[in-house]
Amino acid sequence: MDLHVRYEGDDDPDKCTARKLARHDLAALHRSDRATPFGVVLNPHAEQALSPADRSVGERLVALDCSWESAGEARFSLAGEHRALPFLVAANPVNFGKPFRLTTVEAIAAGLVILGERTQAEQVLAKFTWGETFLDLNAEPLARYADCADSAEVVAVQDEYLADE
Template identity: 40%
Template sequence: MPRILIIYKREDDPGKNTSLKMVRMGLAEIVKPSLVRRGVVLNPFSNDYLGPWLRGEVVLNGIVVVDASWRRLQPGVFHGIRGRHVKLPPLIAANPVNYGKPCILSSIEAVAASLFITGFKDYYQKLQGLFKWMKTFNDLNNDLLEEYSKASTLEELENAIREFWENPPC
């Protein structure tokens, strides 16, 4: 499995935190921002999309997730984190806090989507079992994820986004 690096901001209930559950299960590790040298940084404020063409970078350097409250999240949180900053294509949240909202994913949803899109579907399946609602995430987004994972260029990804979303929400 590619490395999953979590920059944990301690802004929510640790008992319900999806990143901490990935850490407890040995699927991710918590790091300080200064220790991130490279990696594919999931940054919702980025102008660049994550696509299948980043698989090699994910293999070499892993995926970096900033675990923070969406209510407090600001672009400045990502300054100083080294790596390639990308945003996910639009997906629908299934987590209990933001169910049905496009683009407001939990950390585990973002990691799972990143793994699927970059071709690590077996690891995506592994994350499905950590929370009951992850099956709902799959049900809501499987067609989107399949299309996004087939794109070989940014143009193909943007066409897939337009095919599903009249006005892309993020």
């Protein structure tokens, strides 16, 4: 699956997971909305959850890389089918254990697993010392989300995890 990132450049470049993916030729960075190709856009404000059914949209997964402080709904004006990731817990050192506070690479890897591309998810996470931890922490929910037929099923599974929180 082709990986694309709309890159804002407002985070510390030394800690930016999207830049690291680009340095290793694992994702393409784009500096404008117009330059960012159409695909499945990972958007925390989307009305639909990402599910395996979204494979039908195509072979592109798109993420927005920006600071959490500026990740408002207005920032997600990218062309594509917008989908929210379901409940997952961060493994990155800054937000370890926090739900929904994923880095760009964690979001991309989660999307890949849900879309049936686990091997590619492992490849992108392998560039980070904590990458495997992300898959370990979220092993059960990711497997369950990947087994769902559609967004409604993903939301039903997510609701079980949110009830436990």
